[in-house]
Amino acid sequence: MPTKGLVERLSGGEDVLIAEGYLFEFERRGYLKAGSFVPEVVLDYPERVRELHEEFVHAGSDVVQAFTYYGHREKLRLIGKEHLLEKLNVDALKIARDVADRTDTLMAGNICNTTLYQKDKPELIEQSEAMFKEQIEWAVANGADCIIAETFFEYAEAELALESIKKYGQGVPAIVNMAAPSIGTMCDGVPFDIGCKKLEDRGAAVVGLNCVRGPTSILPEIRKIRQMCKGPIAALPVPYRTTLEQPMMQSLIDPDTNKMAFPENLPAFQCSRYQIREFAKECKEIGVEVVGLCCGNASHYMREIAEVYGRKPPASKYSTDMSLHYMYGNKANFSTYYTQDHKQQFYPTS
Template sequence: MSQRTTRGVLERLANGVVVGGEGYVFELERRGYIKAGPYVPEVVLDFPNAVKELHREYLRAGCEVMVALTYYAHREKLKDVGRENDLEKMNRQAVRLANEVAREGDALVAGNICNTWAYDPDNAKETAKVVRAQYEEQLAWAVEEGIDFVIAETNDYLGEALIGLEVIKELKLPAMITLATVQPTQTRDGYDYVEACKILADHGADIVGLNCDRGPATMLPLIEQIRKSVSCYVAAQPVPYRTTEQASTFEALEFNGQRSFPIGLEPFLLTRFEMADFARRAQALGVNYIGICCGGAPHYVRAMAEALGRTVPASKYSPAMELHPMLGTQVDEKDQQFLSDWKD
């Protein structure tokens, strides 16, 4: 087993794109280990090997960051499933699992905090205390178990994101702060997404950007504006779903007149080729941390890593359709060029 890497996230970003990968909660729900609805990561305690295996699959696919599965592992959500007494155990175990797999390769470990559903801008003074307390206890355990940096993500409110940033900076760790974008143009507390990212950067965030809610088509235009507005590193982690101007977020997608979010989204899934194209386009815009969020899976991460010019352990099993017993002799010149472009 290898030792923990000595190359931190900021050093890696200074030398090129960092490939991230999330969507653990959605993927483990598909595999039958997490209950849709509450989406609390009980799997960390109930089926730890399932978490380790998914980390390992992401690592083999080219993901450089093992994100501790502590999304929604906070007091507010654990109360929903009657497991508030498992709070510390769940948080510590999640970081340990991420560390175990990170040591199998040259990967970083990220602590993770997220939207708490406790913050209220109309009662910011009091609710901020609740949010800060939750972040402080989660990250105190994470630091004791060993993390390289912190991802504070899916922030609906700039106010809540700033609380997370303050706590991370007090711990003297690199901070990646990303906003959720379910609203058309601004955070729930009324800040334009680009303006909000600039405020976060001005307050010391090392990496700012967007995660979740939007697919590449509706996230990249915002990311392009953010990249032009800040001098720090920029992150983009979209969902692999076909969002449009009419339905800019995956919460708005409907199939046959029925809401698809969150467990009927399959008709809108992007192909691996489309996610590879996203990675190339994000890189061309100057995005530094390129990943994927809810709906993500290892084959997407591999396609994105290969599109960025990487050869990863799972590349050994990348498609070779010319060897298919039925299709091999039927792969015409156009198909060959498509596969060649994708691999390049």
Template sequence: MKRSLEKRLENGTVIVGEGYLFELERRGYLQAGSFVPEVALKNPEALKQTYRDYMKAGSDVVLAFTYNAHREKMRIIGKEDLLEPLNRSAIQLAKEVALEHPEEEALVAGNISNTNIFDPEDSESKEKVREIFREMVGWCKEEGVDYIQGETFYYHEEALIALEEIQRQGLPAVITLGLMGENILRDGYTVEESCKILSEEGALVVGMNCFRGPDSMHPYLEKIRKEVDGYVGGVPLPYRTTEEHPTFFNLPDGGCSCHLPMETTFPTALDPLYHNRYELADWARKAHNIGINYIGLCCGASPAMLRSVAEAIGQETINSEYSPNMEKHFLFGKDRTLKDHNTSYRTKA
């Protein structure tokens, strides 16, 4: 039988593959800016292949791609009529791919996220947010997900509303926060305070995702780990954020010589600012060593990056057979049959 998320966490670290938003934009199936996952309806095979690529790279979870697929976002683009079909399709496709795992059926997670309309001073906005979450979680329940990941919340109270609506349907909850450049949640909570409360209120996993790369997220994961008794998740971006520029929204590229349409590298000119897979693997080992239980990568991550993260904590993935091995490379290999006139040239190539 397929083990639950809780059972897998009891047995070890769970790897979660995210990053569909940027990956599908790179592949040409999603518009940067609006970032709405219409791909679930317009190009379902492309979405299935993306799910599959991340699962084969080590993800224990197929996270249904419904990030931004909420009523407010669909209203903005004038396509509220697609809201329910999009949500149900994304989950159904995830379930199909999860069954393909050759060893143990992957978990399927529903997904809800920040609404961008929450206002701590506006009770009407709070009720609207609750209604948005309630209908999405309801579809998740009807489609039979294993748990729900609520993510990228930069208000503590919005995250708490998400948790309440997930619990209302009797589903396990993973709740992760997105920390903006102020280094504190917008309603005044520190991330460790918020995570402690969310964990005590019944979230199975609490932690952080998105906005920050490993270097500017990890210090906060350490604080959360010290405050939270339960499971903690860390799902950073693969970009080289810094203390001076802690998020990818205003991350500069000093080498850029062209005009950027947005005057920022976000979201379509971040390419030179990636961590390489070995740096991400180093972070994964560090996170694992301090007791982070739910580890992955968020926007911008490729399957190859995720595979390096999974392998760094001792897991062999379905596609580990394709992990780098330079033994036979004509310049850098060590195989005795390689030609000396090539291998001797390696430092000059």
């Protein structure tokens, strides 16, 4: 188990970095189907999951998040594999627990939007709570240090998730992150900052926003949340170049096709490392204590965030040092094969 828990770290003035984005990264690597987005890779290629956990920790993540996002009953039913629900969840939790134990990091259970919740339909609310309950109980039974509840488009579903963690989680602290749609409020009309404040008042250890919005379009809302909430807040955007006019990754239009870029053409909108570095700097200035990235995340991005937050993870050993490059480095290291004239052809000074 970790030497310090989530609440202890935050109350002691520490920041917590979280690498998310497993769905998109495994889709990119060819181990997950876009569309259904079910984490079958946990069952089919468990070592790949273990390796990505280790890779994210190597890059600076303080949290190993069990890959149970969209591993819930409704998603498994969609692909006809509901009978594998418990095995997928337990296997994912055990893999995450093992990596966390070996790296002195926190292991987080994970629940998310149920895809069926509707606030005016009691039977769907009941089904949603039942789905939360089983995943929460599996997380607790397998040693989760905290539970991340995330990507809720309606405040009411986020509140139900938090209440379920309080009811079934045996005191495990909750991080509750909502997704910010382009309409400017949650889909049930609750402003983002007000929703976060209500969740904080109801006992969430951390509140904030994750997914759908990129750094440019999420930061204005994070600033409002920081002003509204007294406790720790979280910011975990997608690393795509969203704008205030196209604030969600689902809003982005591919100029080559004039069609929605989500999901296959999102790489055309990928943020640069410099943009992620600037995002992390702004988060630090705002006072965001829990920071990371969601769909589209990769280890080189997490290293940027970690270094801005004053860390030197193992991956920092390999941070860029262009002074050592044979063509673009300083004169002492510049290859004698290339003259300065040759160098200017590759890297002009003006």
